Amino acid sequence: MRTSNHLIGLVNFLTFLLSIPILGGGIWLSSRANSTDCLRFLQWPLIVIGISIMVVSLAGFAGACYRNKFLMxxxxxxxxxxxxxxIGFIIFAYAVTDKGSGRTVLNRGYLDYYLEDYSGWLKDRVSDDSYWGKISSCLRDSGACRKIGRNFNGVPETADMFFLRRLSPVESGCCKPPTDCGFSYVNETGWDTRGGMTGPNQDCMVWSNDQSMLCYQCSSCKAGVLGSLKKSWRKVSVINIVVLIILVIFYVIAYAAYRNVKRIDNDEPAGEARMTKSHPSHFHL
Structure with missing residues (x-):
């Protein structure tokens, strides 16, 4: 019994350690929610799951140390x-981020993002006017587009240099006009709209060189946020899948050890003797 208790205690300790990457993933999503993605509800399920694993592991560890079968x-x-x-969270994360990605643009290092490429619950939530007002305000306050500017020895980067940059989804969707508008580059967040096309992309009409406006109300900005969320969630989901596999293995080990503790407490013999006890013979010689 002591060996089984030690095994359960060890498994609980390792499970406690496994909660750290899950909790860390939730905290990382939370930090991005305050600066980049600006969607503040997605991280909470992970944080709750991580804390729950920590608490339950400590309870199981205490049960193993004090031989408390109820806690086990x-x-x-x-x-x-x-x-x-x-498992449900991982499936949900992949389901809501399954569709949609940036489009490659000829002679550009960055991708352009279009809202019609996305679908599903997450798109509807981000596209909701009342909810988008909060997201766009968060993006402005975080200075997402102020960070896009670059200087080389005091000289601003040229159009050719900018066109080869690998912009983040938010930078591409919110801080510049869509490429098909045909606007002329002035600087990273300033574009000459004269001579550019005004349709069929409605974002061309929405774009403003006002640094407080830019393309924060564009559909491309909403698509950029969705693209950023997809990247964030997929990174966290990979970690969660690895943790889940290890967690299931530990659970099976803990369950087997717990059954062994119960068997010993009930003075049940193992192997064939246990089968004999479960199905006793009617004849005793």
């Missing part, structure tokens, strides 16, 4: 629910 049982039940929740 509670660990197994709650951890099973947490594993199910983590």
């Amino acid at each position: 049982w509670l660990y197994l039940v709650v951890m099973l629910l947490i594993i199910a929740a983590l």
